[in-house]
Amino acid sequence: MKIGELSRATGTNVETIRYYERIGLLPAPERTASNYRSYGEAHRTRLAFVRHSRELGFTIEEVRSLLDLADHPERECSEADRIATRHLAQVAEKIDQLVALRDELSRIIGRCRGGLAADCHVIEALGNHTLCGNEHKSVHSMSC
Amino acid sequence: MKIGELSRATGTNVETIRYYERIGLLPAPERTASNYRSYGEAHRTRLAFVRHSRELGFTIEEVRSLLDLADHPERECSEADRIATRHLAQVAEKIDQLVALRDELSRIIGRCRGGLAADCHVIEALGNHTLCGNEHKSVHSMSC
DNA sequence: GCTTGACCCTGTAGTTGCTACAGGGTGCAT
DNA sequence: ATGCACCCTGTAGCAACTACAGGGTCAAGC
Numbered sequence: 001m002k003i004g005e006l007s008r009a010t011g012t013n014v015e016t017i018r019y020y021e022r023i024g025l026l027p028a029p030e031r032t033a034s035n036y037r038s039y040g041e042a043h044r045t046r047l048a049f050v051r052h053s054r055e056l057g058f059t060i061e062e063v064r065s066l067l068d069l070a071d072h073p074e075r076e077c078s079e080a081d082r083i084a085t086r087h088l089a090q091v092a093e094k095i096d097q098l099v100a101l102r103d104e105l106s107r108i109i110g111r112c113r114g115g116l117a118a119d120c121h122v123i124e125a126l127g128n129h130t131l132c133g134n135e136h137k138s139v140h141s142m143s144c
Numbered sequence: 145m146k147i148g149e150l151s152r153a154t155g156t157n158v159e160t161i162r163y164y165e166r167i168g169l170l171p172a173p174e175r176t177a178s179n180y181r182s183y184g185e186a187h188r189t190r191l192a193f194v195r196h197s198r199e200l201g202f203t204i205e206e207v208r209s210l211l212d213l214a215d216h217p218e219r220e221c222s223e224a225d226r227i228a229t230r231h232l233a234q235v236a237e238k239i240d241q242l243v244a245l246r247d248e249l250s251r252i253i254g255r256c257r258g259g260l261a262a263d264c265h266v267i268e269a270l271g272n273h274t275l276c277g278n279e280h281k282s283v284h285s286m287s288c
Numbered sequence: 289g290c291t292t293g294a295c296c297c298t299g300t301a302g303t304t305g306c307t308a309c310a311g312g313g314t315g316c317a318t
Numbered sequence: 319a320t321g322c323a324c325c326c327t328g329t330a331g332c333a334a335c336t337a338c339a340g341g342g343t344c345a346a347g348c
Contacts, residue, residue, distance in 0.1 A: 004295060014296090015336060023334095034343050036296055049271045055282040056270070057245060060334070066270060073262030080266040081256045088249040091242055098239045101201060105232040112225045118217030122224040126200070126210060127193045138199040140305085148324060158325090159307060167305095178314055180325055204305070284334085 006039045010047045017047065025050055025064060058087055090142050097139050104132055146176075150183045154191045161191065169194055169208060202231055234286050241283050248276055 007014045020026045026046060029037045049070065053063045062083050069080050108125045117123055125132070151158045164170045170190060173181045193214065197207045206227050213224050252269040261267055269276070 002296075013336075016334085018297090019335065032296095032343095034296080036343080045271070048273065052273050053270050054284075054334090056249065057283045066267065069261045069264070070267045070271065073260060075261040077256065077259050077261050077264040077266070080261065080264050081253065084249060084253050084256075084266045088246065088253060091246045091249065095239060095242045095246060098235055098242065102232065102235045102239060105200065105228060105235065109225065109228050109232060112221065112228075115221050116217060117213045117219040117221050117224065120213070120221040120224050122221070122228045123210065123214045126197050127189070127214065129192065129196055139201045140198075146325075157307075160305085162327090163306065176314095176325095178325080180314080198305090 001039050001044075003037050003039070006044060006047065009044055010051055012047060012051055020047070020050060023060065025060070025067065056087075057091065058083070062087065094139075094142055101139050145183050145188075147181050147183070150188060150191065153188055154195055156191060156195055164191070164194060167204065169204070169211065200231075201235065202227070206231065238283075238286055245283050 001009070003014050003017055006012070007017060012020075017026065021028055026043060029039045029043055032038050046067070049067065050063055053066060054060075058066065065083055066080060069075055069077075108122055111121045111125075113119075113121070145153070147158050147161055150156070151161060156164075161170065165172055170187060173183045173187055176182050190211070193211065194207055197210060198204075202210065209227055210224060213219055213221075252266055255265045255269075257263075257265070
C-alpha cells in the first residue's frame with residue numbers, strides 16, 4: 001500500500017511517517033516504478049506499535065529502545081520493564097505537579113471578583129509569589 | 145544591575161532573559177558605556193511576573209496578554225480571569241489524561257513477569273492496542 | 289489526447305520555549 | 319600583562335512533529 005493508505009490505516013500523518021523513516025524508526029520501504037513508497041503489513045504493524053507507544057507518552061528514544069527489544073525476542077524483558085516503570089514514575093510525578101498547579105490556580109481564580117485590572121487578583125497573584133498558598137514548582141519537567 | 149545579577153535575583157537563565165527581551169516580553173534596558181545591559185527594579189519585578197506565570201504553565205502568549213493587562217490597570221479584569229480559567233480547564237483535562245495513562249501503564253507493568261522479550265507483556269501490549277483496559281488518547285495536548 | 293484533482297516525492301523551514309555554542313569584548317584581581 | 323568571570327551578538331540545536339515550495343504521477347472524465 002501507498003503512504004496515504006498507511007496514514008489512514010494507522011491514524012498517522014503522511015509527513016510524520018516520512019519523519020519516522022528519516023529518524024530510523026521505520027525501515028525505508030520498497031519503491032514503485034514511479035518512486036512511490038510501497039508498504040506491507042510489517043510496516044503497518046510496526047507503525048501501529050510506534051503510534052501506540054507515543055500515545056502512551058514514551059519518547060522517541062524510548063520507542064526506539066522498545067522496538068529494538070521487540071526486534072530481538074531473545075533479549076531479557078527487564079529492559080522494557082525498566083523503561084515503562086521509569087515512564088510511569090514520571091507520569092505520577094507530573095500528575096502531582098499538575099494537581100498542585102490546579103489547586104493553586106483555583107485559589108487564584110476563586111478570589112477574582114471582577115472589575116478593573118488594577119484590582120485584579122489574578123494579575124496581583126502572578127506579580128507576587130508570596131500570595132501563593134503553597135510552594136509550587138515549574139511544571140515543565142516532561143513533555144506529555 | 146547587570147544581567148547576571150538579574151538572572152540570580154529571579155532564577156532565570158541569562159540566555160532566557162535575552163530571549164524574553166527579543167520576543168518583547170521584557171523591554172530593552174539601558175546600556176552601560178561598554179554596551180552591557182543595565183536593569184532596574186521595574187525589570188526585576190516584570191521578570192518575576194513572567195517567571196511566575198511560566199511556572200504556573202501559562203504560555204508565552206498568555207503571559208504577554210497578562211502583562212498587557214497589568215500595564216493597563218484601567219482595563220477590565222475579566223480577560224485575566226478568562227485566560228486563567230481556560231488554563232485551569234486545560235490543566236484539569238491534562239490531569240484526567242495522565243491519570244488514565246498512569247492506570248494503563250500500571251496495568252501493563254503489573255502483568256510483567258520478567259523473562260525474555262519474546263514473552264514480554266510490555267512489548268506485547270504496545271504492539272496490540274486491543275489489550276488496553278480502556279480507550280486511552282494521546283497525551284500530548286498541552287505543553288506543561 | 290487533454291484536463292483536473294488527488295496523491296506522491298524531496299528538501300527546507302517553522303512551531304514552542306528555551307538552551308548552547310562561536311567568536312569576540314570588558315572588568316578586575318593578581 | 320594575565321587569567322577568569324562576565325558580557326555581547328548571532329546562529330544553531332533540542333523534541334516531535336508540521337507545513338510548505340516546487341515538481342512528478344495517476345486515473346477518471348471529457
